[in-house]
Amino acid sequence: MRVVVQRVKNATVKVDGNVVGAVDGPALVALVGITHEDGNAEVNKLAEKTVNQRIFDGEKSATDIGAPVLAISQFTLYADMKKGRRPSWSKAAPGEISEPLYEQYVAKLRELGVSVETGVFGADMQVSLTNDGPVTLILDSKDLL
Known part of the structure; x- marks a missing residue:
């Protein structure tokens, strides 16, 4: 599992021109990618890491200051770029595997x-987002478990 965490001043996500999610800062945007081997341990660990990193003023975390999170599924975090010019998505878990784990990640954050x-x-x-700092972190379960 990979999560790209960005500290933001604000962020919105639109689908078909309609805002479906938005946060005002200080806040976090979490781009979430799931691979085939991921399960409960990876989801729980990365959710905890997402909200407990001390990346806000005064070395505070999202949980310390009540910062909201905009969580967005992003299978492209598992793009394989080794060959040619077209990415392979074979390392990204299919929707029937990744969607429940993404929903579990959101539930764990809550x-x-x-x-x-x-x-x-x-x-x-x-x-759309305004990155604050900028601060961008890459959390990868293979490095944390």
């Missing part, structure tokens, strides 16, 4: 006490 907005799983989404 369980950890933060407000969560989401995109629409599998939709063509337009994400």
Whole structure:
């Protein structure tokens, strides 16, 4: 599992021109990619890492300051670019595997006490954000478990 975490001042996600999720900062955007081997341990660990990193002013975390999270599914985090000019998506888990794990990640974030907005799983989404810092972190379960 991979999560790209960005500290933001604000962010919105639209589907078909309609805002389906938005956060005002200080906040986080979490782009979430799932691979075939992921399960409960990866989801729980990365959700905890997402909201407990001390990346806000005063070395505070999202849970410390009640910062909301905009969580967006993004299978492209598992693009394989080794050959040619066309990415392979074979390392990304298919929707029937990844969607329940993405939903579990969102539920775990909420369980950890933060407000969560989401995109629409599998939709063509337009994400707009103002990165704060900029601060962008890459969390990868293979490095954390």
